[in-house]
Amino acid sequence: MYFGTIKKNDIANGPGVRVNLFVSGCTHHCEECFNAETWNFKYGEEYTEAHTKEILDALLPDYVAGMTFLGGEPMEPENRGTILDISRKIKQLYPDKTIWIYSGYLTEELFARAGIWSAECVPSAEDVPRNRILPDYSPAPDHEALAELINLTDVIVDGEFMKDKKNLRLKFRGSENQRIVDVKKTIAQGKIVLADFKDRQ
Ligand code: SF4
Secondary structure (H helix, E strand, C coil), X not given: CEEEEEEEEECCCCCCEEEEEEECCCCCCCCCCCCHHHHCCCCCEXXXXXXXXXXXXXXXXXXXXXXXXXXXXXXXXHHHHHHHHHHHHHHHHCCCCEEEEEECCCHHHHHHHHCCCCHHHCCCHHHCCCCCCCCCCCCCCCHHHHHHHHHXXXXXXXXXXXXXXXXXXXXXXXXXXXXXXXXXXXXXXXCCCECCCCCCC
């Protein structure tokens, strides 16, 4: 996996002070993407174990609330193995710190691809608003790893960026179609449960 930046002490991408990893590679190609250079899977620097140590060290202070993965697309099949490895280490060392993932994929699609939800329990592909491609609900070749990653994750901010739904007042998201999904409650209740964050007035 390649990445563009590790940002420490960020307060824009999730609650509290957070460490951010901007991964490289994204196939969504949203119009007016804020970070189009990261569509290239080889953008930036190759990710190594030394970067995981840097992240774990940055998460150490009590005032750091957690980790946010964004990009690029952390949930691309090419990236999620590395994101899983980092997430395992974060939760081993810091079980109380939260993990957020920004993904252009919808939660329903990620859950179906991971085998957490069956394809019958998610909306038909034609009913899901998308600006580029229809979702794929078939089990992914790495479905067990994807399920483990989802289980380690606290929040997924999901959906592609849609420029006609852009709204600067939204908290932690760029366009109104995007959702801040509480992953633990969504798994427990078997339906999408949104995390409660007030938008700016
Ligand atoms: S999913 Fe994110 S990184 Fe990918 S094109 Fe859309 S806005 Fe850009």
